Amino acid sequence: SAVISQKPSRDICQRGTSLTIQCQVDSQVTMMFWYRQQPGQSLTLIATANQGSEATYESGFVIDKFPISRPNLTFSTLTVSNMSPEDSSIYLCSVVSNVGADTQYFGPGTRLTVL
């Protein structure tokens, strides 16, 4: 299984600012994703982080709000831009290891609080 780390683990931010979350995997993986888990709720897919090309966003999420980078097969960043209190959530990086695989692993999450 893949070992996933995220930085920061938590942060408290002021509204109107931006935060970049980093996701590092200990091995090359084909597919990386970013999920959001709002307080007391389930997980929702934000986007697929594509290596070398623009991320693919799910309905309700846009690049201007959640820009994503994936410069290589082991690293991705998610930026939460122009934050408001409604962005307070846990943001989780997720990976599927290999082409043809389907088992999914989650990072420890970044707990974001926006004041």
Next chain:
Amino acid sequence: GENVEQHPSTLSVQEGDSAVIKCTYSDSASNYFPWYKQELGKRPQLIIDIRSNVGEKKDQRIAVTLNKTAKHFSLHITETQPEDSAVYFCAASGWGTNAGKSTFGDGTTLTVKP
């Protein structure tokens, strides 16, 4: 898109009893159905999964069943223990380029009373 419904939202059982959580999905193209356990403040951990070519899978006290025709799948925990207390999520996703793009149920908070 896919829609996953999960029931019940809360479940309380006595230690040693069984617990059953049920999910339905809408997209017949989904073919991978994992179950995750999430303890407070921690990441979701995969506890068992089933693929659409299998009807049942068991791992010690945990089992999952899948009915493709009815588009529902269930998690069964036997001989529950207090450490089984957590939030459980079901999910559905595809394969290949759709792997990892999971739709999650709303979760079931399981409480096992000693």
